[in-house]
Amino acid sequence: MKSKSEKSTTDQRVTLVTTILAAIILLALLVWGGKILWLRLKYTYTNDAQVSQYINPVIARVGGYVVDVHYKDHEAVKRGDTLLIIDNKEYKYEAAQASASIRKEEAEINVLSSQKQILQEEHESLLKSISASEANVKKQQLEYDRYKYLYNEKSATAQQLEEVEAKLEVYKSELATLNHKLEASAERVQDVDVQKRVIGAERNRLTAAAGRKHLDVGYTIIRAPYDGFMGKRTIEAGQMVNAGEVLGFIVNTETPVWVTANFKETQLRYLAVGDTVEVVADAYPDEIFQGKIISISPATGASFSLLPPDNSTGNFVKIVQRVPVRIELAHTVAVHKLRSGMNVNVSVPKQ
The missing domain is CATH 2.40.30.170 (Efflux pump adaptor protein, beta barrel domain)
Structure with a gap:
């Protein structure tokens, strides 16, 4: 049994330790409270805040059969890295068909250019023939005027005058025919120009369509639009995807x-x-x-x-x-x- 004095000493020690611990805790609380008060006085503070980054979907611009996937979950990627590959055989065939249609239109334009050249040569030949015919008409007109004068002077017969006049009419008819052919030739040249413009417009349309087809071929390779981290991988090789379908998400680290x-x-x-x-x-x-x-x-x-x-x-x-x-x-x-x-x-x- 402890004596009364020993119990009193023990109680005093417990009280001292408790007092010291309480003082330390109180001092710590005062320091902590003072620090918080000082921070609140010096700073405007909030803990209602979150980190944000641009998280954008990776979207298929064309549909098709996925043949390969080149990224894993949460993988870092660089701008231009290949993420997925879609089978492009059908798109290549369509692009080749569009290119063949363009070549066909260009061949037709070349044929029309050749026709135009031939028609222009015929046109020039007609001009030369008209010049010769005009000379014949002019010469025969002078011959007719001379025989008419001689006929009036009783130095030529009516038969001679009629023969000269008939020949003049033949020359005039030939000249009129040549002029008509010249007009028709000019119209055919214009028709060829119109056909070339029509085919040229069709070629331009097909060129735009072919460009769209070639773009589709390029769209079958889906690349990273910028540096970043991929999200969870949800697509696998062998799946069919549609145009506009979300294939994954990428976190942009460039911004x-x-x-x-x-x-x-x-x-x-x-x-x-x-x-x-x-x-x-x-x-x-x-x-x-x-x-x-x-x-x-x-x-x-x-x-x-x-x-x-x-x-x-x-x-x-x-x-x-x-x-x-x-x-x-x-x-x-x-x-x-x-x-x-x-x-x-x-x-x-x-x-």
Whole structure:
């Protein structure tokens, strides 16, 4: 049995230890509370913030049979890397057919060009024949005028005059026929030009169609549009895909990472575009990421919701609204550590 003095000594020691522990805890709480108070006085703070990045779908521009997939889940890819390959045999055949149609139209244009050249040569030959015929008519006209004079002077017979006149009429008829042929020749040349324009327009249409077919051939190889990380792989070789179908998702790492921080409306007076921001991610509590406010939303988050609240219904309860603020982070550091959707804490120094 302990004596009464020993029990008193033990109680005193327990009381001392308890007092010291309580004092240490109280001091720690005071330091922690003072630090939090100092931070709240110096910084505008929110923990309602998430990391954001551009996450875009990889879409098939043509349909077909998937023959190969070149990426794995969450794999890093570079701009232009091949992601998927769709069987392109049908598209190649269609492109070859369109190209053959173009060559056919070009051959027809060449044939018409040859016809036009022949018609132009015939036209020039007719011009020469008309010149000769005009000379014959002119010569025969002079002969007729001479015989008519001699006939009037009783130096030539009526038969001679009639023969000269008949020959003149023959020459005139031949000249009229040649002129008619010349007009027809000119019209045939014009017809060839019209046909060439029609075929040329058709060739241009087929050229555009062939270009579209060749584009489809290129679309059968689906490439990464930019540097980034692929999401979960949901497509496999052997599947049939349709044009416009989503084949996967890619996270863009070429653009800066940003944080969407939802500040209370009562904190907006401390914020301005261009302010420096300190961001601490829950995943890296000992590392501070520097950022800058890029924009402040023109309305509260509730205003942009699918069913915004209607305070005129009589059920009004005043709730502090939050306003989204976009904060852009340093690209080189944040892009390799932070992931879209991560929770972060944001502190903005008060001015």
